[in-house]
Amino acid sequence: MSAPGNGLRVVLADDQAMVRSGLALVLSSEPDIDVVAECADGRELVRAVGEYRPDLVLTDVRMPAMDGIEAARQLRRLSEAPPILVLTTFDDDEVLWPALAVGVEGFVLKDSPAESLVAAARAVARGGTWLDPRVLPRVVARAVSSPVAAPAAAQTMARLTPREREVLDSICLGASNAEIAGTLRTTKRTVKSQVSSILQKLGARDRAAAIITAYEAGWRRPPG
Incomplete structure (x- = not known):
């Protein structure tokens, strides 16, 4: 220590x-x-x-x-x-x-x-x-094992605005609010509000759950 x-x-x-x-x-x-x-x-x-x-x-x-x-x-x-x-x-x-x-x-x-x-x-x-990256494919595979998971996730993803999709894409890459703000040339306060909106629209408890929804929808492909 x-x-x-x-x-x-x-x-x-x-x-x-x-x-x-x-x-x-x-x-x-x-x-x-x-x-x-x-x-x-x-x-x-x-x-x-x-x-x-x-x-x-x-x-x-x-x-x-x-x-x-x-x-x-x-x-x-x-x-x-x-x-x-x-x-x-x-x-x-x-x-x-x-x-x-x-x-x-x-x-x-x-x-x-x-x-x-x-x-x-x-x-x-x-x-x-x-x-x-070695864990994510198995997490996603289990998450999408239900035949209704992908269509439901895709329908949920459709609720996001184009900017919210950009923010979610950065979240999927592990970016923090400050890093997202820098990439998208906006403020951390704005990003925080957008993240809250994304979680609410996706019905996701946290960022990890939002990431899984993105993969369920086929919006992103897990590595490996």
Whole structure:
């Protein structure tokens, strides 16, 4: 654990000490990231978030005492809940849907290179999303398994204005509101309003759900 500074404040949780140490080393080596707490289970994670008020939570799911999904569920009850990035493995599909149901902002695979982990942490902390390219195709495949999913999603997508489609396209790329504002040459306040409108029109709880709707509709194709 590094001393708190002025960088991106991260609380991480994994029940394996060596994994925690490796994650902390990767993140703390970045000049703009501070790992302020390392936790061995979900109960420690919830307490640490209350104490340190981090900008980001990075958590494994399968932990003793309290798993990462339940911890995320409890954190969502906070008035200012931090964004949550979930660690998973390539073949652990059972994790994906419960995590999405709770409303986590991203998934990163445990065997991802260090630069991907850092990029995911920064993207999610900025208000973006991160769905690992190796995970996304399976998430979408399950989402569109119903024969009525694609037509319903396409009909829903038709409610968006051309500008809202541009914003959603940027969301699908993991962009934050500030980045979208820069790309579209508008204000963050305007983008925030447009994102709210998109979520309302799509009936989506969060950005991850909006991304899945875009793929369901065939508007975007998942990598791989």
